[in-house]
Amino acid sequence: MIAALRWAFGVACLIGIAMSATGAQSETNYKMLDFSQLDGWDADDHSAALEVFLGTCRDFDDSDWQSLCAVAQQQKPGSARAFFELLFRPILIEDGNEGLFTGYFEPELDGSRYRSARFKYPIYKMPPEARSANQWLSRRDILTSGVMDGRGLEIAWVDDSVELFFLQIQGSGRVKLPDGSFLRVGYGGANGHNYRSIGTELVRRGIYNAHQVSAQVIKNWVRRNPSDGRELLLHNPSYVFFREVSKVPSSAGPLGAMNRSVTALRSLAVDPRYTPLGAPVWLEKDGAGKMRRLMVAQDTGSAIKGAQRADIFYGTGDEAGQAAGRLRDPGRMVVLLPIQRAYALLPEDI
Template sequence: MTIAVSTAGLSPALAEKAHLKPLAFHDLADWAADDHGAAFQAFRRSCEALLAKQPELRPAQSLSGNLIAICRKALAESALSGAKARRFFETHFRPFEIIPKTGEGFLTGYYEPEFKGSREPSAQYKIPLLDRPDDLVTLAKGETLPGLDPELQAARKTAKGYEPYPDRAAIEEGALGKKAKPVVYVREPGEAFIIHVQGSARIRLEDGTIIRVAYAGRNGRPYTSIGKLLVRRGEMTLEEMTLEKLMGWLRDHPTEARALMRRNQSYIFFREAAELAPEQGPIGGAGIPLTPGRSLAVDRNLWSYGLPFWLEGQLPFSLDQAEPLARLMIAQDTGSAILGPARGDFFFGSGHEAGTRAGLLRHTTRFVVLRPHPVP
């Protein structure tokens, strides 16, 4: 089958991995039924940061001039809803289905967990979330350092030069010494691990106060999914896997769980995000608070933040119940496991219910990118 594709303006990395098939908006299932006003507000929030040149937490592909021009148009509007918001996207963007050259579109979910914790260690709270060490050097996309594996995305600065940063096992065994101070303590290694995977958390202290922790860096080592490892070992099937089952297994098998979690060499550092209001979402890779149901994590090596993506698939409620997914989302985050042109992570929000739904989402999904159309 011959696919009509567009390559204009594509980065070499993206052109190598996917075809983009031009569509019309009427080709998008239930396009007119979506809440375009909610999508516009999320897009406008991205535009505020983009035009202010606010630093990205995890830098992505550079912006196109067309997207910047559209952002200026968006900021000239205080609020758009309904048909007006829909027409804004239809006027300023053109839809292209993303057709990976290998595999197919795949969507997972993530959330901001909430766990009990303490600012001081105790018999109950003894697992630290560490702050960013001063000797951690984060490498920009495509940057390398002499003598280091080019696959590493961070390094340790020493008096003699640079070396690979310690992996998870070494850090947990004390390799950083006093270079990384605890931000807060939680109860279980499994809780800390989930916070590492999600990249943020709400921590409820003994007095009821909630503090927020946000991503502050990583050791640059490769990410490995322990859920996939459990499935390969036959502990549970992929269809049975939920966040509750995973947490339960880690809790019930402490010795095996420790070894399993260390198979994931990646280690995340945090900071206290005191600037966030309780009603705001956590900070994403773009450096702005995420919006539940509208913020999408994408492969930052292929896409820029602020791009709208239309998704078609299923949103599960349980292992055997789901609702149709037909939604416009905005690229505002990224993740170590989010790799590929049609690979995304759907932000569900904060707390237990959001976590339950996030853990159920691992579905084949149709990805359509809305590419900026030149502003007259």
């Protein structure tokens, strides 16, 4: 989903599969658990989770969270588990929907700050007139009318138009430059048109069945059919512009909704109506590659709706993208809340 305005359609929106987005109209239930009821709690690396928690806890506004953050800064790795068990209580938050966990990642493209025969597809900044319009030109108009030419709006040039399209879906990424250095870009705005799924369009044309469509399938089809593939990408009128994110080192993760770097396999995108941003979250993901670990809610996404719905950040690059793209698993998540805050959520007769 990877900045506060992360263009997080997710894999499901890309291929047109409806995902659980209810919950706001259902009754929300809160149940306090004991740490002994968290499957695999004893075996996790709590110090790794504490380090991630420290990356964003300084940004809390509420006094109880600020106090916890101050204590967290005094902890040594060996006391991380005791810190969480002493000062938090696990709260299972349910809204009537089953748990569903997907993944997201940061794409990495090959590019240059200068146009060449190889690097000829521009990553654009947002034009001022687009920023002041509710709805600006469509993708087709932006790419074919010449309206962007000669204005110095190019941040960089990349060598693959298909990967650039998917960069717009993720909303942020890294560009590997010819000298081996990296340039990071983040979401900078959009043209105001609704996203139109190209996966759904392939199904509508009878090229694939719905269960066959994935990001990789779409990429392969566009590359095998360059002319029709270009038209397929133009079928989506939505267009995302970027900004250069120069203050985040290439060794750190991209910025999440808290404007801090997220961490592979320790950061979650959540629905902040249920899970406070910055809160530790115990994840019990079932399915292939079962996962039991303490994460931190540091991001959001437009496809992430519900108390038991989350997106796991898998990292940067193709390998992370393949792992994230395969993920669609059940399970449950349990939010760790400050003790007084946790008890305040429970029914009075508890």
